[in-house]
Amino acid sequence: MSRQASGFRAWVYQRITAVLLLLFFVYLLSTLSFAPPADFVAWVEWLSQPLVRIGLLIFVGALLLHSWVGVRDAIIDYVHPLGLRITALTLLALWLIGTGLWVLTILG
């Protein structure tokens, strides 16, 4: 990941995912504001629409990639001792992969 997401490519990823996240959050926040799910059935029905489900999975992917690039940059800037830096990056990776797998078990 660090080779793929380093330098210019990471910069590009960060901007593409930023725009995706911006659009999706506008949709999500307006849906939850103006048409909140009334009950369990309505909520599950909304979540099982193919477009919503695909959108959610793309959103989670973009969110995790954006989080990796952003927090990785912050760790590299502030955590200098190599051992500590590797530990922090490993914990971050586990945090994000764990979150992603959990979402997949719910929506996958």
Add this chain to the structure above:
Amino acid sequence: MITTQKRPFFLNLLVIRLPVAGVMSIGHRISGVAMVATLPYFVYLLALSVAGPAGFEAAAQLVSGWLFKAFLFLFLWALMHHFLAGIRYLMLDIDIGIEKPVYRQTAWAVLVAAPVLALILLGALS
């Protein structure tokens, strides 16, 4: 005779006089890291809400409590700050707003607008 004048050298954020764009920029980072830290909590709420009618009720109960409202305000503040600062960075990438008075004004605008938008959203979501 040459004397070296002792000049201050520090990067302590509590001592340094940081320009407003710097404050906003650090806010962008803090808000980002803070939101990443809260991610599993939202997945937990999602898992609970789809676990069945009882789970949905439990999740609905959770998100209507004052403790969650306080957390949600902070989260929305972070999100709105990150949004606005992010849009500002995307604009700077294409050379919009890089002149001296403008980039300071937009930094101020981000700092002020984020908590206001968060409050409005909190009201809309409640």
